[in-house]
Amino acid sequence: MVTMACSYLILFLHFLLLLNFIFLSHATSIYDSFVNCLTTKSIPQSEISKIVYSPNNLSFNSILQAYIRNRRFFNSSKTSKPAIIVTPTEESHVAGIVLCTKEIKLQLKIRSGGHDFEGISYISDVPFIMLDMFNLRAISIDVNDETAWVQAGATLGELYYNIWMKSEVLGFPAGVCPTVGIGGHVSGGGYGNMLRKFGLSVDNVLDARLVDVNGRILDRKSMGEDVFWAIKGGGGASFGVILAFKIQLVQVPQTVTYFKVERFLDQNATDIVVQWQNVASKIDNNLFIRLLIQPVTAKNKEKVEGAEDTKTIRATFIALFLGDSSTLMSLVSKEFPALGLTKKDCFQMRWIDSILLWANFDNTARPEALLNRTGDSLLFLKRKSDYVLEPIPKDKLESIFQKMISLGKVGLVFNPYGGRMNEIPEDETPFPHRAGIIFKIQYSANWNESGLVAEKDYLSQIRDLYSYMTPFVSKNPRQAYLNYRDLDIGTNDQGPHSLEEGRIYGIKYFKNNFNRLVKVKSMADPQNFFKNEQSIPTQTHSIHAKWTRKYRRMFQSR
Structure with missing residues (x-):
């Protein structure tokens, strides 16, 4: 009996080794296919080796975990790791990444700061490539025009600091957590403590740069007003990869x-x-x-x-x-x-110092603390x-x-x-x-x-x-805020009932604007390449399912 048990154990261990070998072989095959594709997109091999990480790379886990903000998805069995992580340093890299992910038929997940509360920018039930934008975080401030270009991988803290370095009487209405990434925050609305005065972040967006499903780098004019409208609060990851936003800065008093x-x-x-x-x-x-x-x-x-x-x-x-x-x-x-x-409850300060207090820094912290991208303990x-x-x-x-x-x-x-x-x-x-x-x-x-x-x-x-x-609370629909991502209110399996599933959560997030978002999505990304568990669906799947049911009934009636 002992000998037989040992034999079963040895067979089981061999089986595990075989599964691991198959997984690694598959991962290697995906990696090779992806890298070979990138070389055809005018990206030099010397650059590819610096931005593409397979699970075999020693830096893979540290990059993956660097911007996981929710311990529920950190080193957990729930965390389905990406097949590849890509960390572009140039806009042209992103275009190639989109095209090659399409060619090898994988899902693309896009992460700018990792603060999506359900972790959908870095986990998935299907094989996927994670596009992490943290290297694309340039910020250019124009004090004369009171505008700024901010790349998607920059954090709110980095934006606030860079504004302060140029002017103490300019600011931007956005969130109070400094480690939040610009790409997700702004494209989801952008709620902060100056909204009663200046509205949301998206109410102060002037232009954007986006990589579309065809790998084109577009600005507001070339993407068109419909797509530009959609990415200002509709979630950019449903329509493309947000590269940067041009924002309107606002005037703040010297004393707040x-x-x-x-x-x-x-x-x-x-x-x-x-x-x-x-x-x-x-x-x-x-x-x-x-x-x-x-x-x-x-x-x-x-x-x-x-x-x-x-x-x-x-x-x-x-x-x-x-x-x-x-x-x-x-x-x-x-x-x-x-x-x-009482008067002793009130503290006068510069706007930049109020940012630090709202972010739970103590009153001795300097503005440079906003440049810390890691934030509080997990x-x-x-x-x-x-x-x-x-x-x-x-x-x-x-x-x-x-x-x-x-x-x-x-x-x-x-x-x-x-x-x-x-x-x-x-x-x-x-x-x-x-x-x-x-x-x-x-x-x-x-x-x-x-x-x-x-x-x-x-x-x-x-x-x-x-x-x-x-x-x-609100009813019909019971409204919800996209940037407080909550999968309890509905998810999408991207199957034949995608539109119906998307409407369940879409109406809560967007009310009647959901219908226009679906039209824009169907025009901009008809094959639904840019998708996640709560993305905007296209009309195609629903139409296909409708005709399938119609012809099935016709066949059965004969």
């Missing part, structure tokens, strides 16, 4: 004011949140007040022996005011008195989103807070709208969430514990809270 104020339930936090809902989207456009709602443990202040710490809600109000603290104090005292803001995380059109009544807020306390591990981020967002029509860009919205919700779950048990617990909690919030 920041505050961060915490209130707990026993400090009338619920009443303050009620007033925030009625004020934050209507107050002066120069003021943005973000609200974080988090379940926390309140320490036993009296230190009574045997008494347990109690669970409560902490409401944190974080603000950027484009002006001085005296003006801010006067404004908040009049419009938002429940907050109880967490396991999940995000979801919602939009609120009517204030949530006090009794309902109380029930939400109690629900959060009972769950214990999920936070909410309320981001106010109003101002410039009310002035821009829903169809001006694919991003439709405009007038009528009071605030956007981000559901946030972060954890450090590894393993499926912890993941199941946190995912269950965030989905539970999302379900509980259904009566209080």
Whole structure:
């Protein structure tokens, strides 16, 4: 019996070695085919060897993991590694990469910063090539025109720093996390703490450079207004490879004011949140007040022996005011008195320094810290989103807070709208969430514990809270923000029902703009080469399926 068991073990080990040999042989074959193709696209062999990485390359894993921002997909069985990683250093490289990926019939995944919360820029269920844009991060600032060209692989922090180096009175309305990549952030909308004054990032895009499905490098004029419209909020990865955006910079005052104020339930936090809902989207456009709602443990202040710490809600109000603290104090005292803001809560500074505080750097950090592309330590995380059109009544807020306390591990981020967002029509860009919205919700779950048990617990909690919030948020559709990527709301297997599957999540992300996005996609990429789990589908698959069903019925009726 022992001998037989050993024989089975030896056979099994031989089988594993055979599978590994087959995999490596297949990977080598793909690599050779891809490299040979690139040489036919006028890319010198000396350049190819520096930008193309197979799994056998010693740098492969470090490049792959460098921009994975979610530990759920880091060194995990869920992480289906790419067959090849390509890190172009020239725009012409990207054109060749697109054409050769098509020729060897693989999927192309495009990564600019890796902050897509579901990791779809670097994982896939099918063999794929990952195009990582981190080497294409040039930034050119024109102070006279107040414009800039920014390549897709640059981070927001690098953009902010480069603007500051040229001018202390220019800025750009974009996100508060400095390690986010420009390509994904801007093409998905680009939400930040100056949107009430200046709108979204996409509302300040003047031009773009894009590699299309035919390997052409196009600008706004040559791609046409339909495609240019589509990549300003419709997700660039559905239409091509974003190389760069030309953006309109905005004027910021030499002095801005920041505050961060915490209130707990026993400090009338619920009443303050009620007033925030009625004020934050209507107050002066120069003021943005973000609200974080988090379940926390309140320490036993009296230190009574045997008494347990109690669970409560902490409401944190974080603000950027484009002006001085005296003006801010006067404004908040009049419009938002429940907050109880004091002068000592307010800190005047340069705009660039406010960027550092919003990014959770301490007040001793220098602007050079924004050049760090790696960011904070890696967490396991999940995000979801919602939009609120009517204030949530006090009794309902109380029930939400109690629900959060009972769950214990999920936070909410309320981001106010109003101002410039009310002035821009829903169809001006694919991003439709405009007038009528009071605030956007981000559901946030972060954890450090590894393993499926912890993941199941946190995912269950965030989905539970999302379900509980259904009566209080937008309906028909229940809207969602593309850059808070959430595969729970629908995915696409790119099969014969692609259009129907795409409509499920597409309507939530884009409302009626989804229909125009499908038309643009069908025109620009009719064979659906640029695709992912939540990409814009073409009409072709649906039409093909319709005719297939029609002829099947005709055949069966005979």
